[in-house]
Amino acid sequence: DIQMTQSPSSLSASVGDRVTIICRASQSISNYLNWYQQKAGKAPNLLIYGASSLQSGVPSRFSGSGSGTDFTLTISNLQPEDFATYYCQQSYNTPETFGQGTKVEIK
């Protein structure tokens, strides 16, 4: 199985900050990488697919980049509603595996 490792596990940031989350795959997955946001007590929400494509309805302050084994999710101009846990997921092969999550907290 492909292992997905996110860093950091948590971070504190302020409204208006630029935040970057890293996701690393245990083998090359090309750009078969997706990002989800999960708010407390809610289901995950697809933000980005194919490493850098924004899902319909997702604000443009979210962006993704990377290819191969190293990927980033960037949130520019952090908003109050962005405080949540973020997960990466590889869709290169089955089983589709997720990172352990990165919790973005209010500083």
Next chain:
Amino acid sequence: EVRLVESGGGLVQPGGSLRLSCAASGFTFSIYAMSWVRQAPGKGLEWVSTISSGGGATYYADSVKGRFTISRDKKNTLYLQMSSLRAEDTAVYYCAKDVYYYGRSFDIWGQGTMVTVSS
């Protein structure tokens, strides 16, 4: 409105069985593959199982293979039959609609149903 609503969760003893259901509405259920994803309390997400749009192909995580069975019907409902349940199966179970952009991702999720395996 596109919607997935899970039901059937609850408390079950180790070794017991439970069947989860997921009612879909607002989209053409029959043309999409569907999946179950679970989340143990305080933990991350784990893909559990997927069924193809026609129901002819099914896929399982090694952790549930031989114990869980995914199925679907023509009344827009997805199922997960769980047997020989273990404490480590305790989790919120989400049904999710598959979308194939670059491989399989999940664009619509239900609200989840809690399964607790305990004596």
